[in-house]
Amino acid sequence: MLQKRDIKKYLSLIIVLLSMMLPDVAMAQNRYRVGVCDWMVLKRQKLGEFKLAKELGCDGLEMDMGGLGKRDSFDNKMRQPEMARKFRHTADSLGIEVGAVAMSGFYGQSFARKKSWRWLVEDCLNTMDVMDATVAFLPLGGCGNNWTDSLPLRREIVERLHEAGEMAHRRGKVIGIDTPLDAKGNKRLLREIGSKGIKIFYKLQTAVEHRRDISKDLRKLGSGNICAIHASNTDGVWLRHDKAIDMPAVKRTLDKMGWSGWLFVERSRDVTDVRNVKKNYGENVRYLKEIFGKEKTDR
Numbered sequence: 373m374l375q376k377r378d379i380k381k382y383l384s385l386i387i388v389l390l391s392m393m394l395p396d397v398a399m400a401q402n403r404y405r406v407g408v409c410d411w412m413v414l415k416r417q418k419l420g421e422f423k424l425a426k427e428l429g430c431d432g433l434e435m436d437m438g439g440l441g442k443r444d445s446f447d448n449k450m451r452q453p454e455m456a457r458k459f460r461h462t463a464d465s466l467g468i469e470v471g472a473v474a475m476s477g478f479y480g481q482s483f484a485r486k487k488s489w490r491w492l493v494e495d496c497l498n499t500m501d502v503m504d505a506t507v508a509f510l511p512l513g514g515c516g517n518n519w520t521d522s523l524p525l526r527r528e529i530v531e532r533l534h535e536a537g538e539m540a541h542r543r544g545k546v547i548g549i550d551t552p553l554d555a556k557g558n559k560r561l562l563r564e565i566g567s568k569g570i571k572i573f574y575k576l577q578t579a580v581e582h583r584r585d586i587s588k589d590l591r592k593l594g595s596g597n598i599c600a601i602h603a604s605n606t607d608g609v610w611l612r613h614d615k616a617i618d619m620p621a622v623k624r625t626l627d628k629m630g631w632s633g634w635l636f637v638e639r640s641r642d643v644t645d646v647r648n649v650k651k652n653y654g655e656n657v658r659y660l661k662e663i664f665g666k667e668k669t670d671r
Contacts, residue, residue: 403632404664406657407471409602411436412638413649417449419458422468428654429661432469434636435503437496440477444488450499460502470503471634472548472573472600479511484519484528493536497543506545507599507634509573510536513552520552530564537567548573548599554584555592562597571599577606577639580616587618587625595631603660604640610652611640612659619663635660 415421425433438447449455519525579586641652
């Protein structure tokens, strides 16, 4: 009769053999994680965002810092200890991770001109600590972001990002920036910034809007320069029907690059039913899971 210790040995051996037989499947499951942006699913810093993410089939979500407008600080609930405790408990109980924390308020503000930028970055880093996130999102394209056409503004952006990057790096975190630049321009910008705490939060929509070959741009940028990806386009059709993005080709490219990380759905809503959150995001999450959960992408 088998002893308890012998049973444990046999079970351990079976587990090892199974992991050897299915390495590609395990890698596919662990390499890519899929989430949604809470401000786009109408749940910005609301406890219900975790339950919704679970219902949509997500691995996690990208939590926003809250509205900014022309204020000096984000409307951030995570500065309240009791609220932060509730959010963390809810996320943990549902098994939903916060894969990134977003400073989406900078879509409408200039990072080069905002006087309270240090406080805003510090606030974001503190929120990342609360939710155990290591990646932040900082958009540098949008309203008031004409720094690419102004040398003084570019210099200010570079100086501020270097300091912000060092703040993040000291705490074991990375701030991912979204810029209107191509791979060559982004690599040059990263060299100018000169901080391990700054990488590119790659956005497929940006590449499409500038008519770039996404796979070619990704390869040129390189795996080590990308901390996360917004894997969606502007609103129009679901990702499954979007002819501007060859998602299987994107996966093949990322596979070959050896990249791994979070894929967040920001937009790509059906423009005829744009406020149907569950239908739009449920479909897009399902499609990304179909593509990026595959052992191998068909040629």
